[in-house]
Amino acid sequence: MTFWAEILWLTLGAGVILYALTGGPDLGAGVWNLLASGRRKAEQREALLHAIAPIWEANHVWLIFVIVLMFSAFSRAFSAISIALHIPIALAVLGIVFRGAAFAFHAYGIHTDRTRRRWSRVFSISSSLTPLLLGNVAGALGTGEIRVIDGRVTTGFLAGWTTPFAWLVGAFTLALFATLAAVYLCAEADDPALADDFRARALGSEIVTGVFAALVVWSARSAAPALYSVLMSSAWTWLVQGATAALALSTMALLWTRRPRLARYTCALQATLVVLGWGLAMDHHFILPDVSVASAISYAPVLPVFAIAFAGGALLLVPAFLYLLRVFKLARKH
Amino acid sequence: MVTEVGRQPWLIHGVLRVKDAVTPVPGLQVSFFTSVAVYLFLGSVVALLLYRHVVSVPIGTRPEADAARSARSVHAP
Numbered sequence: 001m002t003f004w005a006e007i008l009w010l011t012l013g014a015g016v017i018l019y020a021l022t023g024g025p026d027l028g029a030g031v032w033n034l035l036a037s038g039r040r041k042a043e044q045r046e047a048l049l050h051a052i053a054p055i056w057e058a059n060h061v062w063l064i065f066v067i068v069l070m071f072s073a074f075s076r077a078f079s080a081i082s083i084a085l086h087i088p089i090a091l092a093v094l095g096i097v098f099r100g101a102a103f104a105f106h107a108y109g110i111h112t113d114r115t116r117r118r119w120s121r122v123f124s125i126s127s128s129l130t131p132l133l134l135g136n137v138a139g140a141l142g143t144g145e146i147r148v149i150d151g152r153v154t155t156g157f158l159a160g161w162t163t164p165f166a167w168l169v170g171a172f173t174l175a176l177f178a179t180l181a182a183v184y185l186c187a188e189a190d191d192p193a194l195a196d197d198f199r200a201r202a203l204g205s206e207i208v209t210g211v212f213a214a215l216v217v218w219s220a221r222s223a224a225p226a227l228y229s230v231l232m233s234s235a236w237t238w239l240v241q242g243a244t245a246a247l248a249l250s251t252m253a254l255l256w257t258r259r260p261r262l263a264r265y266t267c268a269l270q271a272t273l274v275v276l277g278w279g280l281a282m283d284h285h286f287i288l289p290d291v292s293v294a295s296a297i298s299y300a301p302v303l304p305v306f307a308i309a310f311a312g313g314a315l316l317l318v319p320a321f322l323y324l325l326r327v328f329k330l331a332r333k334h
Numbered sequence: 335m336v337t338e339v340g341r342q343p344w345l346i347h348g349v350l351r352v353k354d355a356v357t358p359v360p361g362l363q364v365s366f367f368t369s370v371a372v373y374l375f376l377g378s379v380v381a382l383l384l385y386r387h388v389v390s391v392p393i394g395t396r397p398e399a400d401a402a403r404s405a406r407s408v409h410a411p
Contacts, residue, residue, distance in 0.1 A: 086359040094372065101376050109383040110390055157359055 002294075004303035008073045009284065009293045011310055012066060017275045019062035021180070021268050026052050026059045028181030030099065030127020031174070032201060033120060043194050045120070048181070051188055053107060054328040058321060060096070073306050076151060077286035077296035081137075084146045084153045084287070088133050088161045095130035099123050128174065135173025138278065139166035141287050142220075142227040148290040165216070165223030172212035176271055179205040183251065183267040187260040188329070199255050202263070206252050210245075226288045230281045237280060244273040 029048045036044040052059075071078040082089060102122035111119070140146065140160030147155045160166060182202035189195035220228040231237050247270035254263035284293045297303065341347055345355045356362070 083357050083359060086357065090365055094368070097372065097376070101379070105379060105383060110386045153358075 002297075002300060002303065004307055005073075005293055005297055005300070007307050008069065008303060008310075011307070012069050012074075013275065013279045015062050015066040015069060016279075017272050019060075019066060020177075020271050020275050022055075022059035023062055024131070024177040024271065025180035025184050026056050027099070027127045027131045028174075028177035028179070029185070030124045031178040032181060032185065032198075034124035034128060035201075038197060040194055040197055043191070044197055047189055047194055047198075048185055049107070051185060052103075055324060056103065057100075058324055060100075061317075061321075063096075069306075069310065073298060073303060074286065074293070074296040075298040077291050077293075080146075080148045080151070080153055080287060080291055081141070084148075084155065084157065084159060085137050085140055085161055086157055088136050088140070092130055092133035092137065095126040095133060098126040099130060102126065131174040131177045132167075132170040135170035136161050136166045138173070139163075139169025139216075139224075141285075142169075142224045142278075142282060144224060144226045144288050146287050146290075148287060163223055165219045168212060168216050168219050172209065172216050175205055175209040175212050176274060179209050179251075180267055180271055183255070183260065183263050186255065187264045195260065199258070199260065202255050202260075202267075203252060206248060206255075206267075210248060213244075224288070226283075227281050230283045234280075237277065240273055240277040240280060244270055244277060247273065 029052050032048055033045055036042075038044075067078075070081075099122075102119045106116060106119035106123055109116075109119070140163070143160045143163055143165055145155060145160040145163065146153065147159070179202060182198050182205055186195050186198035186202050189198055217228075217231070220231065231241075247266045251263045251266045251270060254260070254266060282288065285291060286293065286296050343351050343353065345352045359365075
């Protein structure tokens with residue numbers, strides 16, 4: 001594989017990580033909107049809507065970044081994935097469209113309480129289904145069930161994503177995003193009682209995430225053998241998986257001892273390592289076993305140009321994004 | 335309409351035909367009709383919500399009262 005393909009593959013990974021850290025908890029907040037309960041039910045909803053309102057559109061820029069990078073630099077993989085996984089991707093798109101629309105209608109419209117509640121419910125449900133489907137797509141790529149021969153998908157439109165393994169990865173993704181959301185919300189809550197609500201939720205969902213992580217690994221053995229053999233055979237995976245588990249435990253310890261500001265960083269790092277571990281287990285493949293990074297290159301001579309263009313774009317985008325977070329997240333604390 | 339219809343049957347003129355570029359996924363009409371229905375629905379909701387915003391503003395109120403009201407009603411930017 002060429003140097004530039006490698007650089008762009010890593011850039012793509014960075015995009016996925018940034019999406020998981022920003023768009024992930026944004027979707028995860030929908031879970032807590034759905035599961036708001038107890039005496040401070042209304043305050044929980046108010047807090048999470050307030051937390052995502054200024055930045056939810058910016059967070060989803062990273063998904064667009066990943067898609068654009070893929071179809072411009074690795075169009076063969078893009079084509080195979082969008083054909084083989086057409087159904088779950090189309091459903092995820094519907095989820096994204098409905099959550100955005102429902103959020104905007106909910107926030108800006110003049111409604112009776114009943115219609116407002118209804119839009120809030122549409123927002124919650126579509127926010128919760130989207131990570132399930134995105135995770136499902138990610139899981140399906142590693143099953144080895146999607147075969148691509150001479151650039152053509154030969155296994156139809158149900159291969160991979162209909163397996164229990166892919167749905168387990170989806171459930172794991174949902175749990176991880178919900179955990180991130182609860183940890184971020186706990187750190188941002190001004191009211192200690194409200195922070196405690198999110199703290200309990202973060203601890204609970206971190207446990208659920210751990211259970212699904214174990215189920216995913218257990219199920220990979222038979223459902224995603226190629227992925228599983230890379231996971232088990234190389235030293236770095238043990239390092240990455242071990243570090244992920246250590247970070248999950250640190251997050252829980254920090255939450256337990258009421259240090260959510262620090263927990264936010266360990267939890268974000270945990271999610272980063274999850275994506276990294278997945279990327280490493282995919283072993284330079286978009287789809288195991290047929291579509292490797294090298295075979296997915298659209299047109300090799302343009303790769304360095306893409307890399308330079310993306311680096312230039314990042315020079316503009318990253319400071320703007322950090323400034324946005326600073327304005328809406330740090331400034332609130334005075 | 336002019337660009338889309340005018341370049342038929344090419345997607346990229348002289349390079350790629352639309353019929354060669356389209357996904358082989360069966361039942362594309364389902365995707366098509368679903369998208370059309372979703373956007374018609376969301377479009378009409380937007381129109382309805384904008385209409386409600388317009389009719390909810392009483393005519394002839396003082397500007398300072400308007401400013402105070404909009405400051406109260408806007409939660410999210």
